Amino acid sequence: MKRELTFILNGEAVTTEVDPQWTLLYLLREVLELTGTKEGCGYGECGACTVIIDGQAVNSCLFPVMEVEGKRVTTIEGITSKDGSMHPLQTAFINEGAVQCGFCTPGMIMSAKALLDAKDKPTEDEIKEAIEGNLCRCTGYVKIIDAIKSAAGGR
Amino acid sequence: MRGYEYFKPKTIEEAIKLMGSIEGAQYIAGGTDVMVMLRQKKIAPRCMISLRNISDLSYIDTNDGLRIGSAATHSAIEENEYIKRRYCALNDATTHLGSRQIRNVATIGGNICNAAPSADTACPLLVLDARAIIVGPKGSRELALDDFFLGPGKTALEKGEIVKEFVMPRFDESTGSAYIKHTRRQAMDLPILGIAARITISVKSGSEVRCKDMFCTIDSISNILSRLKEEGMRCVDARIAMGVVAPRPIRAKKAEAALTGKIISPELFEEIGDIAAGEAQPRDSIRGEAWYRREMIRVLVKRALIKSIDRVIRPDEAIYPERLW
Structure with a gap:
């Protein structure tokens, strides 16, 4: 049986019908067609589905959609400015060559954003800890860490 | 996939009542285990009762x-x-x-x-x-x-x-504790072995044990223990717990008893490690073989205890020398 729920998605209130057994990831990708958020493993291991809920990085593949009621959700689509210009993290990822196949990138950027929102100048250890739940199978971690550092420095 | 209904009770009483009235219901909190089991089809609940929205349960x-x-x-x-x-x-x-x-x-x-x-x-x-x-x-x-x-x-x-x-309970400043998670990689891994320790110690008055150099060395654990022995450091109370060595997390009660009341020394710690290893029933698994787990209990029980002692002696050191422990 479908249920109606309302939450704030990328700054705008959204009211939508959901099936109680959906995950937030299913709602985002298959219903709202925000396919920037990726499904990698579906078990919370890879972090490709990371979104920010009320300021905290969360695996959307493990997040029951019914729990999103009234929460503020930010996805990779929601971090660009209103005029369409990229977020400093996105620019930094491009400049530092931190994108290879690109599949992990949205999750990486969301984890990094949650960190930078909470902390202006994170240490390298804090950066590593923030992205420890994000797998990059192109194994470009060094450049990803460089990119996050440079985005933090540029603020 | 068969669907399920999702309830979000606001109080514990409401949650318990729901659980009693619905056949095949499943409690869910953070969901990082339940949602995985669901996807793996290990469980197929008719309804989920969320514990996330109960006020005053996360203090x-x-x-x-x-x-x-x-x-x-x-x-x-x-x-x-x-x-x-x-x-x-x-x-x-x-x-x-x-x-x-x-x-x-x-x-x-x-x-x-x-x-x-x-x-x-x-x-x-x-x-x-x-x-x-x-x-x-x-x-x-x-x-x-x-x-x-x-x-x-x-x-x-x-x-x-x-x-x-x-x-x-409340523990005073002569008590320290530590948990060592033995894994192959730092994040997103289950432990091959998990060892926790808590120790309450007493030292004679005038002891120089609080001299920070005692621990700030690249010394072997046995040398550090020898120095603690010279200072007459005594274990007043101890707890040791071990994970992934039995069907459930267990306490190494014989090792605890053998440690309590004794002066700390390298020989005593050897013995404690052996006793704790003897209390475990590890098995071979994809993460580690039984013999390896047993060996590592000896090492990590000592390490967890000495890390706990270090935390009593140097409570202000931000992060303890990971190199050593």
Whole structure:
């Protein structure tokens, strides 16, 4: 049986019908067609589905959609400015060559954003800890860490 | 896939009532275990009863000892300054569980009630003498955590019961604790072995044991222990808990008894490691073989104890020399 729920998605209130057994990831990708958020493993291991809920990085593949009621959700689509210009993290990822196949990138950027929102100048250890739940199978971690550092420095 | 209904009760009483009235219902807290089991088709509940929206279940109260609401997330526990200083073993466990994304939603109650032999918070709670406050259809009861685990995924919880909080006594400044998670990679891994220790020590007056150089060396553990022996450091009280060595997280009670009341020495620690290894029944698994686990118990029990002692002696060192411990 479908249920109606309302939450704030990328700054705008959204009211939508959901099936109680959906995950937030299913709602985002298959219903709202925000396919920037990726499904990698579906078990919370890879972090490709990371979104920010009320300021905290969360695996959307493990997040029951019914729990999103009234929460503020930010996805990779929601971090660009209103005029369409990229977020400093996105620019930094491009400049530092931190994108290879690109599949992990949205999750990486969301984890990094949650960190930078909470902390202006994170240490390298804090950066590593923030992205420890994000797998990059192109194994470009060094450049990803460089990119996050440079985005933090540029603020 | 058969669908399920999703309920979001606001109080514990409401949740318990729902559980009693619906066949095949499943409690869900952070969901990092339940949602995975669901996807793996290990469970097929008719309905989910969420414990996330129950107000006043995620508190951390440090006024007298420590009370942690079962819905407190690992992130919240990890960030608590009092726990960082006085309940180090619990901080060790919560900072090393899963990933940031997992810790942001996974709850301590869920970690305990899932009752995996590898549950990271189980060993710390065992050495910190935690008691579980359980609420159910027949009222509330209190249970020592040691009596809570029955086997892999099996707990003493009866149908409909919910763990409301974990209560731990207050420990003074002569007590330190540590949890060592032995893994192949730092994040997103289950332990090959998890060892927690808590020790209360006493030293003779005039002892120079608080001299920081005692630990700030690249010395071997046995040399450090020899120096502690010279200073006459005595173990007043001790707890040792081991994970992934038996069907459930267990206490090494014989090793604890052999340590209590003794002067700390290299020989004693050797013996404690051997006794603890003897109390374990590890098995071969994909993460490690039984003989290896048994060997590592010897090493890590010593290491966890000495790390605990270090935390008594040098409480202000921000992060203890990971190189050594």
